Amino acid sequence: MIDKSVNWPGGARIAVMLTFDFDAETLWTSRDPSNARRPGILSQGVYGAKVGVPKILETLAEEELKATFFVPGWTAEHHPQRTEMIVAGGHEVAHHSYSHNWIDPDFPDKEVEEMEKGLDALKRVVGVVPRGYRSPAGESSDSMIRLLHKHGFLYDSSLLDDVVPYRLKLPDGTKGPVELPWHWSTDDAPHALFSVKSPRPIFPNSHILEIFQDEFREIYRWGGLYNLVMHPQVIGRPSRIALLREMIGFIKSFPNVWFATGTEVAEAWSAAHDA
Template identity: 30%
Template sequence: MVRSTVTLPLQQGMRASQSHAHSASAPEESGNGSQMEYVERQLVQTAPRWPEGHHSCVALAFDLDGPTGDAMLNGSIWTNPSYFTLGSYGPWRALGRLLDMLNERRVPATFFVPAWVVENWPDQCAAIIAGGHEIAYHGYRHEAFWTLDRDGQREVMERSAEVFAKYLGMQPVGFRTPSGDWGPDTIRVLMEAGVRYSSSMRGDDRPYLLHAEGIAEPMVEIPGRWELDDYASLAYHRNPDFPASLDRIASYDTTLDNWRREFDGSHRDGLCLTTLFHPKVSGKPGRIALLERLIDHMHAQGDVWLATCRDVAQWWLDNNASGHAQEFSA
């Protein structure tokens, strides 16, 4: 097993084993003044300074999964045309609608795309790049990386790289793990494949750094939030039952209110918000209005840096975020 090191921002530096009482005593132990002074120092350390004086950051991101995933991996999707077309709706129909909406609002976005989708909808995927957006890795057929050994993960990354080069003439630098987790070898596999950032984990409200032993430059992690995953509120399909046990679609007003509240909290504290939206879920005629209103709400703040994940990751590296970090073995 490869020993990896995870670099977390300073506020994450307290070990989970520290007691509440010990944490509460930090101002007195620091010897640097009152509780209020301590809180003010922590806020300065916690809130990043974003480009051009922006107060917070949003990296709008979509997972263009198409019909890939478990049903494709086990072969059942080929006998389930309803489920296949549900997934195909994303690249075939919803994507163009989303790209038009993003263009109208002048918002860049990142699309994490399984390479199988690129093979089967190359023109639609090329339109993402033509629109000034970013495409990043998302497996070949949406494999669960935590179930694959190192060679299996390398095979997925190599095959994906070949597809992106053949159909789009480019190599992504970003990655979002399919199925929400990865194994102990994944960080090294990704770095060896030329990946410079991931948006896969949940460890903070800001980017942080991931290290692999023997590799000098770290990889940036731009953590996502399940609260900003449209599957949680809007996805539904009878057979297969996915998401499992979901038997209703949430109110659109409630869904939008939840998303705006998450943004409001992130913006208030000067943090980085990343979404896990899916064109086949939220790119439909009625639902895309939720995205329009969410983006308009962000624009109304006037000091939000809306950027691709690639640009956020590069800015984080360039500004030496590791200077406010501590390292832990993972």
């Protein structure tokens, strides 16, 4: 077996990040701008803010856990009370673009606009200067990595090419942020997000839990990073909140597990590897 182990704080076997992409309506307007005129479609995103975020925060408080919420600037501006609730709960707020538009390497100016408008919104609405970034749909570019370095980001969580953190490098070899990898298999959207324009099955909790738990078991054996990606409009549904509670209980049943925010994971990795 390839040794992927990391020396996590306190002798932990695995680091666990509970992350929530609080896209709200931007998930739908970024896919199709005409959705801005479709209240029915947008209401799925509204549910994430109206119901999903409070139920997630309630669950995290009951479990005494801190999470990382990746928040587009538009979401912060249009759902300021919910964004403030996240901060008040002691959770990390990280950057997730401004309007959830996917990165296109052919349009670097748009990347700059999304980055700067998002930074401005988070600072203005909740007084947060984010230390982490996650790109919409995991799309990235060399220009984005340079932007993250320019703005002093500690970490990025956009790429899917490992199960342990590593250091990004700019095209000229300069050290960039720490990468905290994720994967679609540990993302709730492929399993339970429904779109009328591209319909697919909504899987039961048993299906999703099997995938989430199997991934956890093996990453635990390797000693890596378990980066669970969720969306308030998906995981915030009643049965999915039950799934979240069950998944947390499952993880807690293992010894030597370290629950941490993105910043905590990146700082721990940097301390161990950049000395």
